[in-house]
Amino acid sequence: MNLSYGRPYLAIPGPSVMPDRVLAAMHRASPDIYGGSLHDMVETIWPDLKNVAGTAANVALYIGNGHASWEAANANLFSRGDKALVLATGNFGHGWARSVRAMGVEVDVLDFGTASSVDLGQFEAALRADGAHKLRAVLVTQVDTASTIKNDIAALRRVMDFVGHPALLAVDCIASLGCDEYRMDDWGVDVTVAASQKGLMTPPGLGFVWFSDKARAVCAGSDLRTPYWDWTPRAGAAEFWQLFNGTAPTHHLFGLREALDMINEEGLENIWARHTVLARSVWAAFDAWGAGNPAIGLNVANPALRGHSVTAARMGAPHATRLRDWTEFKAGVTLGIGLGMAEPHEPAYHGFLRVAHMGHVNAHMTLGALAVMEAGMVALGIDHGPGALAAAARIVGEAVR
Numbered sequence: 001m002n003l004s005y006g007r008p009y010l011a012i013p014g015p016s017v018m019p020d021r022v023l024a025a026m027h028r029a030s031p032d033i034y035g036g037s038l039h040d041m042v043e044t045i046w047p048d049l050k051n052v053a054g055t056a057a058n059v060a061l062y063i064g065n066g067h068a069s070w071e072a073a074n075a076n077l078f079s080r081g082d083k084a085l086v087l088a089t090g091n092f093g094h095g096w097a098r099s100v101r102a103m104g105v106e107v108d109v110l111d112f113g114t115a116s117s118v119d120l121g122q123f124e125a126a127l128r129a130d131g132a133h134k135l136r137a138v139l140v141t142q143v144d145t146a147s148t149i150k151n152d153i154a155a156l157r158r159v160m161d162f163v164g165h166p167a168l169l170a171v172d173c174i175a176s177l178g179c180d181e182y183r184m185d186d187w188g189v190d191v192t193v194a195a196s197q198k199g200l201m202t203p204p205g206l207g208f209v210w211f212s213d214k215a216r217a218v219c220a221g222s223d224l225r226t227p228y229w230d231w232t233p234r235a236g237a238a239e240f241w242q243l244f245n246g247t248a249p250t251h252h253l254f255g256l257r258e259a260l261d262m263i264n265e266e267g268l269e270n271i272w273a274r275h276t277v278l279a280r281s282v283w284a285a286f287d288a289w290g291a292g293n294p295a296i297g298l299n300v301a302n303p304a305l306r307g308h309s310v311t312a313a314r315m316g317a318p319h320a321t322r323l324r325d326w327t328e329f330k331a332g333v334t335l336g337i338g339l340g341m342a343e344p345h346e347p348a349y350h351g352f353l354r355v356a357h358m359g360h361v362n363a364h365m366t367l368g369a370l371a372v373m374e375a376g377m378v379a380l381g382i383d384h385g386p387g388a389l390a391a392a393a394r395i396v397g398e399a400v401r
């Protein structure tokens with residue numbers, strides 16, 4: 001018996017579900033890169049892209065994934081021998097630290113583990129300890145996709161202002177942009193990094209770096225820059241080819257245009273609210289399952305510290321892997337592997353999994369994925385508390401009257 005025949009659902013935290021509209025927009029012959037419809041269309045992308053990040057400042061677009069976006073930001077932010085402070089709340093914070101260290105920057109990491117957000121007192125102490133203002137930038141994830149911890153970015157900026165430290169604030173929003181509330185300008189962020197394949201609903205291959213005018217001025221002399229990564233021409237090109245330092249990512253751009261149309265149609269605040277309700281439905285299901293089996297539980301205890309696009313949970317090894325295999329191969333739902341959840345930052349695949357509720361996802365998809373997970377627990381004899389699906393449905397029903 002196998003119930004996986006039908007449209008599969010990839011519920012991993014990136015690549016997320018690609019809307020048919022986005023795929024259809026990409027299904028076309030190669031456009032001319034020297035003029036015509038591609039140029040006209042690309043003109044329209046910039047204001048919408050800035051709006052998604054909540055900024056009126058600058059944006060540079062790269063052909064690359066999230067790792068490339070990190071390096072793009074690094075190359076513009078730093079000179080050799082500069083110092084960075086990374087606030088790590090999971091695997092991806094450490095990944096950004098490795099990338100910037102490899103480029104010749106001295107990196108201090110404040111490691112807050114995988115179950116709590118940045119401790120503001122420790123952050124303040126680290127800034128005060130840098131009386132000579134050697135730190136050029138503070139790097140942090142809004143949502144770490146491995147731990148699914150969310151940091152309060154506005155609070156980090158308040159600490160920096162309170163201490164009077166001039167470092168730039170750079171935020172990795174790869175997992176959260178277009179899912180969780182984010183307001184770059186209002187929150188005083190200098191650099192925001194994202195990629196196309198998560199909340200922005202476009203296939204992997206586009207990276208984005210938004211930067212404030214202050215960051216542009218402070219970083220004007222950064223010596224890690226090479227022509228490809230320099231954000232200056234990309235954000236204000238005199239000629240079209242300079243926007244991408246070579247051939248434009250033609251089809252991705254048409255896909256992105258369609259995804260931005262979809263974001264505009266729904267509205268950012270509605271998108272944030274949809275992700276909040278879907279996340280709460282997943283949390284309610286895990287709380288009910290865990291009430292009957294202490295091995296099952298959400299990774300992040302405090303709901304205020306949880307991202308809204310992806311949820312990491314303990315299942316008790318080896319049940320996370322068994323359940324993921326069952327849901328994928330017997331029921332057509334692929335869940336995310338646990339990532340970097342054992343100390344020190346080793347994969348612990350068999351004891352953790354992640355459920356994505358990111359981007360082009362609606363109530364029937366999330367409630368369906370939860371129902372499939374419960375069916376898998378029944379099939380595999382994994383103990384679980386009752387009432388999870390009713391609890392998840394109640395969250396949705398009470399939110400949408």
Ligand SMILES: *Cc1c(COP(=O)(O)O)cnc(C)c1O
Nearest residue numbers: 065066067092143145174175195
């Ligand atoms: C996905 C992700 C990355 C890495 O992006 P890639 O496209 O896989 O290189 C980095 N940071 C966060 C927060 C992510 O969610």
